[in-house]
Structures are given as structure tokens and as C-alpha cells.
Amino acid sequence: MDDLPESVHLPDEQDSKRSIAWQSVSPGNHSIDSPQLSLDTFVTSRKVPTRREVMRMSSREHLERSGSTRTSRSRPADPELPHDTTSLLHTLARKLPAGTLLTEPATMAPYLADEAHLVLPGAALAVVMPASTDEVSEVLRWASTYRVPVVPRGAGTGLSGGATAVDGCVLLSTAKLDRILRIDQEELIAIVQPGVINADLGRAASAVGLNYAPDPSSFESCTIGGNVATNAGGLCCVKYGRTRDVVLSLEAVLADGRIIRTGSSARKDVAGYDLSSLFVGSEGTLGVITEVTLKLIPARRATRSTVVGFFSTLAGAGQAAADIMRSDIIPSLLELIDQEVLRCIERWQPLGIDPDAAAMLIVQSDSGHAEHETEILTAILTEAGATDVVPAASHSESEMLVAARRLAFPALSRLGVCLVEDVSVPRSRLPDMLAHIPLIAAEHNIRIGTVAHAGDGNLHPTIVFDASDSSAHDRAYAAAEDICRVALQLGGTITGEHGIGVLKRDLLAHQFDPATMSVQRAIKNAIDPMNILNPGKVLSP
Numbered sequence: 001m002d003d004l005p006e007s008v009h010l011p012d013e014q015d016s017k018r019s020i021a022w023q024s025v026s027p028g029n030h031s032i033d034s035p036q037l038s039l040d041t042f043v044t045s046r047k048v049p050t051r052r053e054v055m056r057m058s059s060r061e062h063l064e065r066s067g068s069t070r071t072s073r074s075r076p077a078d079p080e081l082p083h084d085t086t087s088l089l090h091t092l093a094r095k096l097p098a099g100t101l102l103t104e105p106a107t108m109a110p111y112l113a114d115e116a117h118l119v120l121p122g123a124a125l126a127v128v129m130p131a132s133t134d135e136v137s138e139v140l141r142w143a144s145t146y147r148v149p150v151v152p153r154g155a156g157t158g159l160s161g162g163a164t165a166v167d168g169c170v171l172l173s174t175a176k177l178d179r180i181l182r183i184d185q186e187e188l189i190a191i192v193q194p195g196v197i198n199a200d201l202g203r204a205a206s207a208v209g210l211n212y213a214p215d216p217s218s219f220e221s222c223t224i225g226g227n228v229a230t231n232a233g234g235l236c237c238v239k240y241g242r243t244r245d246v247v248l249s250l251e252a253v254l255a256d257g258r259i260i261r262t263g264s265s266a267r268k269d270v271a272g273y274d275l276s277s278l279f280v281g282s283e284g285t286l287g288v289i290t291e292v293t294l295k296l297i298p299a300r301r302a303t304r305s306t307v308v309g310f311f312s313t314l315a316g317a318g319q320a321a322a323d324i325m326r327s328d329i330i331p332s333l334l335e336l337i338d339q340e341v342l343r344c345i346e347r348w349q350p351l352g353i354d355p356d357a358a359a360m361l362i363v364q365s366d367s368g369h370a371e372h373e374t375e376i377l378t379a380i381l382t383e384a385g386a387t388d389v390v391p392a393a394s395h396s397e398s399e400m401l402v403a404a405r406r407l408a409f410p411a412l413s414r415l416g417v418c419l420v421e422d423v424s425v426p427r428s429r430l431p432d433m434l435a436h437i438p439l440i441a442a443e444h445n446i447r448i449g450t451v452a453h454a455g456d457g458n459l460h461p462t463i464v465f466d467a468s469d470s471s472a473h474d475r476a477y478a479a480a481e482d483i484c485r486v487a488l489q490l491g492g493t494i495t496g497e498h499g500i501g502v503l504k505r506d507l508l509a510h511q512f513d514p515a516t517m518s519v520q521r522a523i524k525n526a527i528d529p530m531n532i533l534n535p536g537k538v539l540s541p
Helices: 051-056 059-066 083-093 105-111 133-146 198-206 224-230 275-279 314-325 339-348 370-383 395-406 408-413 427-444 470-489 505-510 514-527
Strands: 126-128 150-153 170-173 180-184 189-192 247-253 259-263 288-295 305-311 333-338 359-365 388-391 417-420 447-453 458-465
Touching: 083 126, 083 133, 105 126, 105 170, 133 150, 133 170, 133 247, 133 288, 150 224, 150 288, 180 198, 189 198, 198 224, 224 288, 247 275, 259 275, 305 314, 305 370, 305 395, 314 333, 314 359, 314 370, 314 427, 314 447, 333 339, 333 395, 333 427, 339 359, 339 408, 339 447, 359 370, 359 395, 370 388, 408 417, 408 447, 408 458, 417 470, 427 447, 427 458, 427 470, 458 470, 505 514
Parallel strands: 126 170, 150 170
Antiparallel strands: 180 189, 189 288, 247 259, 247 288, 305 359, 305 388, 333 359, 333 447, 417 458, 447 458
């Protein structure tokens, strides 16, 4: 491979210890019973530096206090680089077809990071783009032999830094593993490679009268492999479940290059440990997924009841969502958009939405009883205190309202850098969580726009700030910490669907007790004993 650079940087041991990481909340037994409580009531003492404090430390001071050993920042390449690195990459290139290995910086650049822009990529050695399971196996055998870190990536739409390069790594892109291998109309399954785009699978299933249910907001660009790696959700998971709920079996390549198959195409299979569920949501830290067998369902009815309710308070909208989930109707979509996001969307893509509403709740059902369900939903929203209730007049109007929900993140992104939170709480505590978000925004003098998969208690408070303002940067991280802290206090979780990645890595130990964390580490050590698969992600070093 003559086009390899003459030298490629491998970081030394000291460099690999530089880190700017999230530091987190202390677990406690406090509970939040009222949204009127002040922040001081429930913000517990911190045993480790907060992200604000970390950003004010020198790297050396932070290392001494945190013991961190993994960087989430890049370092400039040294002018003199180890000669044997080139030989190392030549060894890999000889095992693969021409054009599989990318080493030119400009060509590698699009693969270095995901959408978590606050996680800066490390200095990668190369990008490798295998086109088969055997080629993935060759890459991992090589990586295992030479102990080179491998960071798997799909489309890079993740929001936690899970697909961001670490120093000295090879980025393994699944972009060429993009075939829909089979759609079985009798068994209602699809067998696909990880690089298949979510929406493409949906369209292929629709063409034969079937439906692939999981639909993240990035469904037009995210891949099935990335969805599996993060256990992605979406707007319809309130009824149809997350990605884990539709995975029947997997093919995956382990760190040493061995190929395994988990599960089967049977709908009921309890043979051995549930390895399929273990790999779903593992964020590339246990293996590289190369094939997935997924459940399909019959096509959803075109006639759907869609009702929109406007509320004068966020808590009121949250209560309405809880009331709907206790009713006889099982919504296929139940989404909340707060005033901050509504105004951003309306300024960017005017839809005639009331800009004075504190929140808008979109409810949709696809059970086929549109007229009856519209009446029931209208009554529930009205009784919950909606200031206005508007049933969608047509299918196109219904689709327009759902499209508005998908515009939330791009609309907010136009205002500044976004730190997208992803917390989830028990559905009955959704009103409490929603009531505390404005308190947190006011406490830190920061803009927060919130959307939520209200039917399952999953919220995305999105913190918008000016990256050039160091004070705003500090306040954004502080607000994010408090959002996670409140979610934990309410009996929830620090992530509902985006995953841990780098951004929430150091918060994980504050959700789980030491015994549980030791089991998670034991699983990682058993499957990837040399820690070459996506090191520094999910679990702290």
C-alpha cells in the first residue's frame, strides 16, 4: 500500500492519560416530592470533581484527583513519528482488498467523531472499511495481535461520543456492510448488515406490506448497526419498543477475530445466556456486529388518530401524558415539545404553532378506531388542563405535526452549540422532571429546550450555548449534571436511548452500586480482556 503516509502518530503512555471527563453526582437516598423544591434541596454533595471543576483544573491536577487514563481530546501529531507504525499499517493493508484502508487525514476526517461535538477526537491511525464479516475478522485479529484499539462506527449520528476516535486507534466503519440480505414475509423478519440505513429498511419492509418499527429521529441517516449498538428508541417505541425488543439474533466479531452467532430466528428462544440482549446497547465495547435478524410487523394502518394539545405549563403537559398512558388507549406516539423548542421551530420552519404555549403534546394512535379515539384523547387532554385541543384534519396534517417533532434538534442547533441530554424517569414522575428543568435553566442562566418521548418518560433537555463563552460552557455542563442528578433522584436513569459513550461514562457509577459495576467490568474483561474494543467508552478505565 504505497499511499500510506511515511509516519503515523502513536501516542505515548503519558498522552493517553490526558482527559476532560464528566464528573458526576453522589448517590443518595433523597427523593423529590415537589417541583417547588429549590435546587439546593436535592443537589447532594459531590465526592469527585464536577465537570465545571474539571474544566478549571490543569490536566495534571485532574489526573491526580480522578485517576483517569483515557483521553477524550486529540493531541497534535508530532513531527517525528515511529517508523514501525507505517509497517504496522502495511501489515493490515496486505490482509484487505485495495481501498479498504484510509490513511490520508482529509479522507479520515469525516469518520473521526459523532454528533457529540463536545467530545474532541483523538489521533486515529487509520479508517478501515471492511465489506464482509471475514474482513472484519481479519482487522480484529490484526488489532488483537498488535494491541491496537478499534473504534466501531455506523453513520456517526450518535450523541454521546461513543463513535469518536481515541488516540492510536483504527476506526472501523460499517458503511460497506450495507445489504438487506432477506425480508421473510412469512416469518416477519429481516436479516440485514449493520450499515443498512434505518429508513431504507423501513421502505423495503413497506414495499411488501410490513413495517420496521424503531424510528429514531435520525432514521433517514442512522444505521441499524448503530441502532443496535446504542439500543436506540424513537418516536414509536412507546408502543412498539426499542431496538432490543426487535432483535432476534446477531452475528458479531469478537476482539480476537472469532465470529459468534447469538439467538435464533425463533420467536421463543431461551437457550443459554441471552447474548443478543447483552450485545444490544454495548456501544461497540464487546464486539463488532456484522449481521442482525430483526422482527417486522404488519404495516401500520394509514388511518390514524392524531390530536394536539397545548398547555400553559410543562407540568400540566406531563400530567396529561401520564393520564393518557393510564387510559384504555395505547398510543403509537406521544411526544412533548416545550415553548423554547416550539418557538425555534416556528422561526425556522413556520407551521402556525401557538408560540405562547408552554408545551405542545402530540398524541397518535394507529389502532384503526380514529373517530372514537380522537374523542377520548380530546377529553383526556381537556380534562388535564389543555388550553386548546386540535385534532389533525387529515393524514398530511398528521404527518406535518410528527415532522415538527423531528425538527427540534436541527432548529435548536441553529442557535448555538447543543448539549443534548437524554434522561428517563418513571412515567408518573414525568411532571416532576419537567417542572425542575426550568428551575435548572434559571439557576445556571442557560437556555434549555426540551422535547420528550412523553409516553415512556424519556426526556431530551437540550442545552444551547455559545461555545466561545467559557462561562456559558461551564454553566451548560453544570446544568447537564443537575438534570442527570434530578433524574436519578426521581428513580430514573442517566440515559434512555442515546447511550453512555464518553459524555456520561463517569456518571454510570452513580447510577449503579459497586457490586453492579464490578459485574459490568467483569463482562467487559471476559469478552475483551485486552480492552481494544472502543476503550474508554461506557466504563471508566
